[in-house]
Amino acid sequence: MARLKTRVTSFDVAKLAGVSQPAVSRAFTPGASITKEKRDRILAAAKELNYVPNVFASNLSSNRSNMVAVISGNLNNPFYSETLQVFVESIQRTNRQVLAFSVQDGRDSDDVMMQAMRYPIDGLVVTSAQMSSELVKLSEGLGIPVVMFNRRVEGSELSGVQCDNFEGSAILGRLMNAAGARRILIVRGDPQGSTSIDRVQGFRSAFDGIAGIEIEEVDGESSYSGARNAMIRRFGGPGPRFPDAIFAVNDIMAIGCADALNENFGLKIPDDIMLAGFDGIREGQRAPYSLTTVRQPVERMVSETLELLQAAPENLKGAEAQKRVIPGDLIPGHTIPGMGRWAR
Amino acid sequence: MARLKTRVTSFDVAKLAGVSQPAVSRAFTPGASITKEKRDRILAAAKELNYVPNVFASNLSSNRSNMVAVISGNLNNPFYSETLQVFVESIQRTNRQVLAFSVQDGRDSDDVMMQAMRYPIDGLVVTSAQMSSELVKLSEGLGIPVVMFNRRVEGSELSGVQCDNFEGSAILGRLMNAAGARRILIVRGDPQGSTSIDRVQGFRSAFDGIAGIEIEEVDGESSYSGARNAMIRRFGGPGPRFPDAIFAVNDIMAIGCADALNENFGLKIPDDIMLAGFDGIREGQRAPYSLTTVRQPVERMVSETLELLQAAPENLKGAEAQKRVIPGDLIPGHTIPGMGRWAR
DNA sequence: GAAAGATGTGAATGCGTATTCAAGCCAACG
DNA sequence: CGTTGGCTTGAATACGCATTCACATCTTTC
CATH class of the missing domain: 3.40.50.2300 (Response regulator)
Structure with missing residues (x-):
């Protein structure tokens, strides 16, 4: 709640430059009708006084905001x-x-x-x-x-x-299907969020009517650690059965999955398990991951x-x-x- | 330059609530002296008219900004x-x-x-x-x-x-020295930036007066790709001599180095070459890197x-x-x- | 029950700028 | 030389709200 120091106003500048206050306003308005000579004089005075127009006053007056x-x-x-x-x-x-x-x-x-x-x-x-x-x-x-x-x-x-989101995820689903995915794990984000919902549905649509498909869903809480923990929770027990493929509805979760699978379970991607994300964030593209994903433009x-x-x-x-x-x-x-x- | 629609003002609300304009102002000011009953009536009127106080006008008038x-x-x-x-x-x-x-x-x-x-x-x-x-x-x-x-x-x-920055980098330097680093490569950031300068100097200070040390510097342009490309440029020629240790003045460059060393030259960190960064960004801490670094709090x-x-x-x-x-x-x-x- | 205090209230004013408007200026034009 | 039209200019005002100040209302106190 800092109380502002009394600012230099356009009147002060006007007085110093020997003009009226509106002239100062015009000097700062591109395209306003004012002599170049007068504008220069005003700008010089403004610089001398460290004057800059007050945006709040300006907005209030002009009834527009930027x-x-x-x-x-x-x-x-x-x-x-x-x-x-x-x-x-x-x-x-x-x-x-x-x-x-x-x-x-x-x-x-x-x-x-x-x-x-x-x-x-x-x-x-x-x-x-x-x-x-x-x-x-x-x-x-x-x-x-x-x-x-x-x-x-x-x-x-x-x-x-x-x-x-639907079609992008559907493409990933079709690719996974073509690559032989049968047992699939989907890592969801916010269960209420439309993004997660659409991606899950789009992905699932790629497997419609295909026999022998098992799809399971877990909650990755839309975050790296959420997804990572979900992996550990899901596969940490005795003798887990790993799926063929994991689809995380965003890249950051996909990365969390990749790290957990690698580090905690020694799985190689894509040899042991295939993986896809969504978003196209930079870190997913880097060498350790080279994530297959759909980039949002x-x-x-x-x-x-x-x-x-x-x-x-x-x-x-x-x-x-x-x-x-x-x-x-x-x-x-x-x-x-x-x-x-x-x-x- | 959107022209704003004529807004509902505190006067409109005042009229509807049958009070004066200052009363409206007070109704929206926490701790102002006004009857609860009157405040409620005003707030109801405000809601009905979709009124919210105009921050610009408020700031201009109260001469304070938030x-x-x-x-x-x-x-x-x-x-x-x-x-x-x-x-x-x-x-x-x-x-x-x-x-x-x-x-x-x-x-x-x-x-x-x-x-x-x-x-x-x-x-x-x-x-x-x-x-x-x-x-x-x-x-x-x-x-x-x-x-x-x-x-x-x-x-x-x-x-x-x-x-x-100086001391943090000095610590990393001392650790590398203790770990046996002799031929060292420093990946700089912006050559004008104080951050990069201080970190380079701090790091170098750890090797002052120690015999048999070779330190080389390259420019990593403060970015992942800059550092990555610097590695490729520096070691891409025939029969490169790799250093024992690389210090990148920030983590994102360290990650760029790590990826290049791994992917392009098949080097293992830290077995073939040790590495440190600075900043403590999240991605540096993840499994594929586990970067030794100093975290800025x-x-x-x-x-x-x-x-x-x-x-x-x-x-x-x-x-x-x-x-x-x-x-x-x-x-x-x-x-x-x-x-x-x-x-x- | 009157005086002193505490509290709630509205009229008027100020915040710093952009805009309107009418007046001033100059050039070009007939 | 008088006029028209374009360009500049400053006085006055609007913008929407917070604040001051004086007054009215209500409460407390002896």
């Missing part, structure tokens, strides 16, 4: 921290600012979003969190465009951008999200809600055998 | 993305907001900081970027407290929090940074500048042999 709020969840997942990074860079590139919020998994994101909406923001991006219908109503009332990132939205009243997803934010709020909700589903890119990797033909 | 700007560089390094995450969570916990900026390595951070200072922010945290003396002057003029994170500051006119560094931000700006500069140097924690790992006695 801030986009980004609410991220689960920043422990490198995919989301990469996403945040791309958002920051993209938004900054368009001369806007990022108001960053973080929501602990499953915590009251409503509070955080409420905080965000007290700012006259240009838009709100929500990654991996739910939004109560009450908040949707509020955002409507405030005229704030909202776009859900990588979240299928219940009731479909909100706009969103997401990767084609983050750059494109982010740019489409920002594009949607330009739309009027009323065009982002209800019947007008825009759903953009972007196909993922298969990364062959080396954790499913027989993928030589995919290599470039 | 935003802290965080300028991050090099978010590709997991250490910095973890740091950003900790900042966001810590700041949010104290009911303040984070204005996030990103600076590409070596790019004009001045522009970005100037942007940040147009907000009446409570404080500015700068990670891995320089600050021109002009900007320092500006921040002084604006009365904005500035704290450098993990950056030794030239001329020492600014406050900062950093890990004890991020939580503590962040909390001390935020503590410093509370101080009056004039107490953070010049002679009053506060330097907090926090010791790192050795993580034994398995990439230097003979560290059994360190294991708990």
Whole structure:
């Protein structure tokens, strides 16, 4: 609650430069009608006084804002921290600012979003969190465009951008099937999260109608350690029967599985057991893993999200809600055998 | 430049609730003097109208702000993305907001900081970027407290929090020396960056006055791929002579080295070559690496940074500048042999 | 029961800027 | 030379809320 020092105002600069206050405002507004000579004089005076326009006052007066709020969840997942990074860079590139919020998994994101909406923001991006219908109503009332990132939205009243989780996972499923997977373990993420649900369903769809398939599911808690512990718990007992294949609904869990299988059970991937993830995070691509996965095209997803934010709020909700589903890119990797033909 | 919809104001709520505008303000101010009954009536009216106080107007009027700007560089390094995450969570916990900026390595951070200072922010945290003396002057003029994170500051006119890079690296050097390292390769980061410089010097200090030591340095560009490529470039020729030990000044580069040595040259760590990094990022601790490193205590560094931000700006500069140097924690790992006695 | 205090309230004002508007200026034009 | 039109300019005002201050209401005290 720091009390701000009395700032140098545009009046002070105006006085020093011998002009009026609006002139100062114009000097700082690109394209405003003002003589170059006068502008230079004003800018010199401003520099001398260490003056910079107060954004709050400016926003209040002009009734516009250049801030986009980004609410991220689960920043422990490198995919989301990469996403945040791309958002920051993209938004900054368009001369806007990022108001960053973080929501602990499953915590009251409503509070955080409420905080965000007290700012006259240009838009709100929500990654991996739910939004109560009450908040949707509020955002409507405030005229704030909202776009859900990588979240299928219940009731479909909100706009969103997401990767084609179903089809991407289906592709992985088909590859595993072709590679001979029969006994399969799926490592789920958040059981409520649409991402995990869609990926599980997509993956399972690849095995529909195929005889002799056993599919089991365990909870990996969307995290490295969650998945790792799930492996240890599941296979730690006496004489475990290992599956042929493991599909983790995200890469960070796949990596957790790989480490546990290697270190705790001495299994080789893909010789003893095949593995796939989803997301395409950097660490999964590195030599020790070379994970077979589907990459979410983050750059494109982010740019489409920002594009949607330009739309009027009323065009982002209800019947007008825009759903953009972007196909993922298969990364062959080396954790499913027989993928030589995919290599470039 | 979205024009904001005309918002519901406190006057609207006041009218609906049959009270005055100040009453509405008080209803939203914790601890303000107002009857519970009246507050409830006002809150009900606010909810009905979808009213939330406009933070900009509120800040402008009360002359205080609850935003802290965080300028991050090099978010590709997991250490910095973890740091950003900790900042966001810590700041949010104290009911303040984070204005996030990103600076590409070596790019004009001045522009970005100037942007940040147009907000009446409570404080500015700068990670891995320089600050021109002009900007320092500006921040002084604006009365904005500035704290450098993990950056030794030239001329020492600014406050900062950093890990004890010199001593931490010296410890690693001594361990390698004890383990028999004689021919050593140091993988540098940004040659201008204080972090890299201090770590190199600290590490070298462990070998002062010891005969028969050869130390070579290569540039790893502070990144995974930079370090990896440096390895390939350095050892890719015919009949390379490998060193006994490699010290990468950060973990992400150490991981890059490990992958290259393993995959491209078939070397085993630590049997063929020992390795150490710095930072203590999560991925370095995982099974395939078990990197010996020094962990920067991020939580503590962040909390001390935020503590410093509370101080009056004039107490953070010049002679009053506060330097907090926090010791790192050795993580034994398995990439230097003979560290059994360190294991708990 | 009156005086002193504690508390709740609204009218008015200030925060620092952008915007409107009418007036001023100059050049080019007929 | 008078006029039209474009470009600059400053006075006044709006933006939405917090705060101050004086007043009204209620409670406590002897």
